[in-house]
Amino acid sequence: MTRINNPMEIYKLLPQTNCMDCNEKTCLAFAVAVFKNRKPLDQCPHLSHDVLEKYGGETEKPNTIEEDMRDAVEFLKAKIPGIDLAEAAGRTGGKYDGKKLTVKVMGKDFNVHTNGTLSSEIHINPWLAVPVLNYVLNGKGRPLSGNWITFRELKGGMERYSLFRQRCEKPLQAIADSYPDLFRDMLDIFNGRRVEGPVDSDVAVIMYPLPLLPVIVCYWEPEDGIDSSLHIYYDETAAENLDLDSLYTLTAGMVIMFDKIAYKHGIPAGEQAGRTHG
Numbered sequence: 112m113t114r115i116n117n118p119m120e121i122y123k124l125l126p127q128t129n130c131m132d133c134n135e136k137t138c139l140a141f142a143v144a145v146f147k148n149r150k151p152l153d154q155c156p157h158l159s160h161d162v163l164e165k166y167g168g169e170t171e172k173p174n175t176i177e178e179d180m181r182d183a184v185e186f187l188k189a190k191i192p193g194i195d196l197a198e199a200a201g202r203t204g205g206k207y208d209g210k211k212l213t214v215k216v217m218g219k220d221f222n223v224h225t226n227g228t229l230s231s232e233i234h235i236n237p238w239l240a241v242p243v244l245n246y247v248l249n250g251k252g253r254p255l256s257g258n259w260i261t262f263r264e265l266k267g268g269m270e271r272y273s274l275f276r277q278r279c280e281k282p283l284q285a286i287a288d289s290y291p292d293l294f295r296d297m298l299d300i301f302n303g304r305r306v307e308g309p310v311d312s313d314v315a316v317i318m319y320p321l322p323l324l325p326v327i328v329c330y331w332e333p334e335d336g337i338d339s340s341l342h343i344y345y346d347e348t349a350a351e352n353l354d355l356d357s358l359y360t361l362t363a364g365m366v367i368m369f370d371k372i373a374y375k376h377g378i379p380a381g382e383q384a385g386r387t388h389g
């Protein structure tokens with residue numbers, strides 16, 4: 112099967128005359144339509160027999176992020192029967208009852224059964240399941256230090272900080288700006304607690320996405336023409352109790368949860384943050 116990685120690879124096969132015989136305005140639009148399986152390649156009548164023979168049938172496409180995440184969940188679940196969940200309970204701050212390990216995720220029960228199946232009081236999606244499974248499988252169980260640092264200050268965080276800022280802190284800031292109940296929801300729904308933040312801020316709330324992974328969200332309201340600001344802080348042991356990719360995924364998943372809650376209340380914060388709601 113021929114592998115096609117992106118629409119540009121299809122575009123390069125086309126005459127690039129923008130003649131519109133395929134009913135698309137441009138060859139590039141046609142290439143995108145073919146890549147997304149909206150049109151077959153042979154709807155461009157100007158392609159040679161050889162090109163159609165090679166690329167006109169079924170082509171292999173790269174996995175979507177969703178497919179990759181689902182594969183990752185299955186891969187990690189398959190490792191669970193090979194580990195000692197009683198030992199994992201000690202490392203993760205969870206409880207083991209002989210059949211399943213229960214850890215608190217955002218204050219709610221999340222169960223990892225000995226055969227690798229998952230069950231929870233909260234909706235399980237891959238953005239939650241992958242970090243939780245990595246936490247159970249690989250977390251080092253370091254006790255909390257009480258020293259709070261930013262994602263950028265975590266080991267390896269500097270390289271990933273711009274993505275983290277874009278996908279986690281900025282969208283959460285947009286939600287806080289337009290959804291005044293965000294911090295109340297953090298307290299009520301997710302067992303958050305108001306605290307003195309590691310830095311002086313208007314609001315600081317501590318939550319526990321996982322028992323050994325508390326986060327403090329600090330928010331500064333807009334004032335006198337100065338924009339609001341929001342930063343997320345982690346205990347300095349965070350990257351030992353969960354790998355950095357999972358830490359990012361977990362935080363991004365948490366932001367999506369808040370976004371959905373705000374959206375349900377009629378606040379289109381996600382649109383400001385550039386996301387859509389399923």
Ligand code: SF4
Nearest residue numbers: 129130131133138155
């Ligand atoms: S028919 Fe072919 S050449 Fe014409 S616009 Fe469509 S893709 Fe381009």
